Amino acid sequence: KLDVLKNGELSCAYFVSSVLLVFGLIERTHTTVLGTIKDLRKSGWQEIKKSKTGTVLIWEKKKIGGSENFHIGFYIGRNKAVSNNYKKRTPIVHHFTYGKTKNNQPKRKIEQIFTHSAIK
Helix, strand or coil, X not given: CCCCCHHHCCCHHHHHHHHHHHCCCCCCCCCCHHHHHHHHHHCCCEEECCCCCCCEEEEEEEEECCEEEEEEEEEEECCEXXXXXXXXXXXXXXXXXXXXXXXXXXXXXXXXXXXXXXXX
8 A cells, every 4th residue: 555645744735636526626646736727727727816715826836845845735814724734634714825934025926816607
């Protein structure tokens, strides 16, 4: 057996793709952010510039646990997002940019935002 999700440490793509699959908004579950993005595009998701409730957020790569990985989650409104927390190994609600730096910059830059026609 190979634990591709590292006991929940790398579950962000699986969390997001599982939720989207339940609602019929993508074709299958994924263990990588890049695989999820490919399915989003194939399933009619469009890239937009500004978050709205229900959009999918892709954060910049960050080195965690010895490797660099993108991160994926949902924007839930009021400057909040929900995504898998690699330390807690469960989804949590957090600021959509993980807060601000001392220079008033986002702690983690959002690289892409995706929406679907089913999101009102």
